[in-house]
Amino acid sequence: MDILLAIAIMALGAVVLGAALGFASIKFKVEGDPLVEKIEAILPQTQCGQCGYPGCKPYAEAIAKGECDINLCPPGGMEGVQRLADLLGREVKPLEAEEKPKQVAIIDENTCIGCTLCIQACPVDAIVGAAKQMHTIIAQQCTGCELCLPPCPVECIRMEVIPETLDNWKWKFPVIEIKAAPAQAAAEIV
Amino acid sequence: MLMNLFKFKGGVKPPTNKTQSTGRPIAAAPLPSHLAVPLHQSIGGTPRPVVAVGDKVLKGQLIGEADGWISAAVHAPTSGTVVAVGPGKQPHPSGLDADCVFIEPDGRDEWIARQPFDLVNATPDAVRHYLQQSGVVGLGGAVFPTHGKLTPAKTVPMQELVINGAECEPFITCDDLLMRERAIDIVRGIGVFRDLLQPQKVLIGIEDNKPEAAAAMRAAVEACGEDFVVVQVPTLYPAGGAKQLIRVLTGKEVPAAKRSTDLGVQCFNVATAYTAWRAIAHGEPVVSRIVTLTGNVRQPGNYEVLIGTPMDELLQLAQPNPDTDGIVMGGPMMGFLVPEPAVPVIKATNCLIAHSERLFPPKAPEMPCIRCGACAQACPHELQPFELYWHARAKDFGKTQQYHIFDCIECGCCSFVCPSRIPLVQYFRFAKSEIWAREKEKKAADEAKTRFEFKQFREEREKAEKAEKLAKAAAAQAAKKAAEAAAAAAAGDAPAVAVAEKPADLTVDPAEAAKKAAIAAAMARAKAQREAAQPKNTDALTPEQARDMAEIEARRVQAGIADAPAEAAAAPTATKTEE
Numbered sequence: 184m185d186i187l188l189a190i191a192i193m194a195l196g197a198v199v200l201g202a203a204l205g206f207a208s209i210k211f212k213v214e215g216d217p218l219v220e221k222i223e224a225i226l227p228q229t230q231c232g233q234c235g236y237p238g239c240k241p242y243a244e245a246i247a248k249g250e251c252d253i254n255l256c257p258p259g260g261m262e263g264v265q266r267l268a269d270l271l272g273r274e275v276k277p278l279e280a281e282e283k284p285k286q287v288a289i290i291d292e293n294t295c296i297g298c299t300l301c302i303q304a305c306p307v308d309a310i311v312g313a314a315k316q317m318h319t320i321i322a323q324q325c326t327g328c329e330l331c332l333p334p335c336p337v338e339c340i341r342m343e344v345i346p347e348t349l350d351n352w353k354w355k356f357p358v359i360e361i362k363a364a365p366a367q368a369a370a371e372i373v
Numbered sequence: 374m375l376m377n378l379f380k381f382k383g384g385v386k387p388p389t390n391k392t393q394s395t396g397r398p399i400a401a402a403p404l405p406s407h408l409a410v411p412l413h414q415s416i417g418g419t420p421r422p423v424v425a426v427g428d429k430v431l432k433g434q435l436i437g438e439a440d441g442w443i444s445a446a447v448h449a450p451t452s453g454t455v456v457a458v459g460p461g462k463q464p465h466p467s468g469l470d471a472d473c474v475f476i477e478p479d480g481r482d483e484w485i486a487r488q489p490f491d492l493v494n495a496t497p498d499a500v501r502h503y504l505q506q507s508g509v510v511g512l513g514g515a516v517f518p519t520h521g522k523l524t525p526a527k528t529v530p531m532q533e534l535v536i537n538g539a540e541c542e543p544f545i546t547c548d549d550l551l552m553r554e555r556a557i558d559i560v561r562g563i564g565v566f567r568d569l570l571q572p573q574k575v576l577i578g579i580e581d582n583k584p585e586a587a588a589a590m591r592a593a594v595e596a597c598g599e600d601f602v603v604v605q606v607p608t609l610y611p612a613g614g615a616k617q618l619i620r621v622l623t624g625k626e627v628p629a630a631k632r633s634t635d636l637g638v639q640c641f642n643v644a645t646a647y648t649a650w651r652a653i654a655h656g657e658p659v660v661s662r663i664v665t666l667t668g669n670v671r672q673p674g675n676y677e678v679l680i681g682t683p684m685d686e687l688l689q690l691a692q693p694n695p696d697t698d699g700i701v702m703g704g705p706m707m708g709f710l711v712p713e714p715a716v717p718v719i720k721a722t723n724c725l726i727a728h729s730e731r732l733f734p735p736k737a738p739e740m741p742c743i744r745c746g747a748c749a750q751a752c753p754h755e756l757q758p759f760e761l762y763w764h765a766r767a768k769d770f771g772k773t774q775q776y777h778i779f780d781c782i783e784c785g786c787c788s789f790v791c792p793s794r795i796p797l798v799q800y801f802r803f804a805k806s807e808i809w810a811r812e813k814e815k816k817a818a819d820e821a822k823t824r825f826e827f828k829q830f831r832e833e834r835e836k837a838e839k840a841e842k843l844a845k846a847a848a849a850q851a852a853k854k855a856a857e858a859a860a861a862a863a864a865g866d867a868p869a870v871a872v873a874e875k876p877a878d879l880t881v882d883p884a885e886a887a888k889k890a891a892i893a894a895a896m897a898r899a900k901a902q903r904e905a906a907q908p909k910n911t912d913a914l915t916p917e918q919a920r921d922m923a924e925i926e927a928r929r930v931q932a933g934i935a936d937a938p939a940e941a942a943a944a945p946t947a948t949k950t951e952e
Contacts, residue, residue: 218728223822226818227814227818228817228818228819228821228822228825229821230821232827238825239822239825240510252933253675281479293902294902294903295899296393296895296898296899298892298895299852306379306825306827306828306829307821307824307825308824308827309824310772324820324821324824326817327819336892336895336896336899337895337896337900337903339899346466347469348469348471349463349465349467349469349471351813352467352469352806353803353807353810354466354802354805354807355807356805357796357799357800357803
């Protein structure tokens, strides 16, 4: 008799807890994959497709599923790889492609024929213009993805590295200067 | 008048080194050989140049127009000719260039027609606008446009107006001398600020190592019949920091991420009040300032210097010793070595110190942090520099923000007391600028993401709309056909359907062809244009150069880079430069 009571109590407990869990999984269901969002927040949102995926979100999804490596994003740089590795607990790998300085696209306005092909290619709508009218790039919105270069039939778009100015200059990490001792310096001159 | 003073935590007492340069009155610096006036001399928007090369300008003429509300105008410091408008080296630790107006003085130093401002009949808005047009900015070092600080907050009543004459940093005496010699003008300027802000009281804080300045200011306040209170505050670096002086005089502590105006306090430097009064009473915009020349020099002193004067030329007035190996702009605590000696004096230049290894012996090598806590005791903002240092060094910027790195005023007290000689402030500056850059990047990335998502949404929508339209057209066509077929069936004429379809096929082809032809024509035009824009450097060639170029072209054709020999000969370099 005792054993039956014990089994009944355990079974009742299991049913109650199971119901509670089932209710929680419906009530507090998380929409979307939070990991994808976290990965996407690290990616630079250039939407350049250099990783082989059509935009930053598909790449984030692929990383979350474990389908691809974390070192495919050149605009994110080594720092991006490092942060992805920290987030996902994976190993840091060197970048697949070369890291480039930040760039901005510039249209040579004399050569532009107004074909609108670059406007269609720009993933962030940073090119303004109309058919048979000169196009121009909104430099602040340009992510430097280079996607406008191949479609241009007259090759009037070029990439320029964003120069360092007083507005974007950064203090450098303090380093200890190593100076040659006077005697050594003298020896070198001799 | 007795007054209860308060204390701020921390602070240090470096040797003041002020007496060297207070011995002589302010002298006017002679006209320099040339002037480079940077356009960006205040916080906020960079003024737009309104003069062109070759223009004759008069002293006080507008050369840079304020860009936006937080920005202040820039004026020609003397009469002369504009010889260039373009990039010039800046007195900035980066050593980068920024736009300057270069003026060659004509030696006459001729003013524009100076009109005093009608203060009595002007609205407060008109006064603020006038000060912006006169280029009045905070001369204590932060160069924030003054008119931007002269609007009383709507929510909090203005209680105290604090005037900063503390000048706590060693070596610097420009405010001291200004208060001694031109106290009346300063007090009048403070009167203008008082009228705009309507505070309950006005407190003028002066460190107690400047008794002459305090006496002169008291006399001037009395002479003007004002009720300003001149308070001598204990000499303790950094008592001249705005938040520290407010704390000492009013007992109010400005919380993190808040401004003093939220507590009903506003703070101005004495030199700012002086320039504001010069602008209002004499119609003189800010074209000069008092600069202390000191350090490794034989004749230290204070000079009234035109903005844009090259620093090396100016320093000669104080006769630097031959072992001078650099110029420090600002004081020894917060100043920096200018990237090259010929950079111009700007509105923020309060002091130039001739640097030598004798005066500032090189620091012994940095040692590891022993967590002694001396920096935390010295920090006037009650931060924990040793923790900040740890996280800044590890580039753990989130942690530095948790430890309130943005409350750091970079006063240098922590570096000053550090027994391991760690350049703490440099680590904090690095961390701050890194955090700012990241925030900017994050913002740009978020914007790019929303734009990208919107584009995708738009494309989807357009696709759906097009499909809908096509479906409608197809339905209409089908209905029409059905009707026709019904009619034809009724008439007993079946082949009509085939006839109806045929012309549709025919119309597509010519349209496509015309489009292709148009694109081809446009491409040809563009190519012709590109080739027409031949570089000028191929005009006058020596025979050897022509031969070299021909050889290179031949090689390129062989390598398959250039299109064809005929074209290459027509445009030898155009194709390469466009790639």
